[in-house]
Amino acid sequence: MALLEWSDDLSVGYGPIDEQHKKLIDLFNDLDAAIGSGQAVDVIGGFLEELIDYTAWHFRSEERLMEAHGYPDALAHKVQHVDLTEQAEDLQQRFLDGDHDLADTLVPFLKDWLTNHIMQVDKQLGAFLAAKAA
Ligand SMILES: [Fe+2]
Numbered sequence: 001m002a003l004l005e006w007s008d009d010l011s012v013g014y015g016p017i018d019e020q021h022k023k024l025i026d027l028f029n030d031l032d033a034a035i036g037s038g039q040a041v042d043v044i045g046g047f048l049e050e051l052i053d054y055t056a057w058h059f060r061s062e063e064r065l066m067e068a069h070g071y072p073d074a075l076a077h078k079v080q081h082v083d084l085t086e087q088a089e090d091l092q093q094r095f096l097d098g099d100h101d102l103a104d105t106l107v108p109f110l111k112d113w114l115t116n117h118i119m120q121v122d123k124q125l126g127a128f129l130a131a132k133a134a
């Protein structure tokens with residue numbers, strides 16, 4: 001069973017961002033499943049890298065939308081992206097350095113962060129973009 005399930009509660013009301021969030025959740029669940037089934041460290045590391053790479057791409061995509069549409073809260077939103085990226089990369093580095101128990105830290109951290117960020121700041125952005133598109 002997937003740790004994080006997509007539901008309409010997570011929709012930000014703007015289709016292109018929802019599609020990226022669904023992909024992000026899929027990648028997160030792949031990582032969690034790999035950890036849960038005791039996959040080799042390099043396999044887990046590969047899933048982790050894929051998730052972090054896609055997250056970086058997704059953040060840039062949201063930031064381009066904010067710039068293109070003159071979103072007033074762009075700076076505060078971007079600060080959250082930078083903050084998550086730094087924390088995730090720090091955890092990834094510690095994992096690569098051999099601290100493999102981080103699976104217990106990393107998965108709950110990412111789950112909470114993704115959920116909170118989507119439910120709060122991404123929903124505000126989605127509502128703004130949906131209103132612009134209307
Ligand atoms: Fe965001």
Ligand SMILES: [Fe+2]
Pocket residue numbers: 021058062118122
């Ligand atoms: Fe997002």
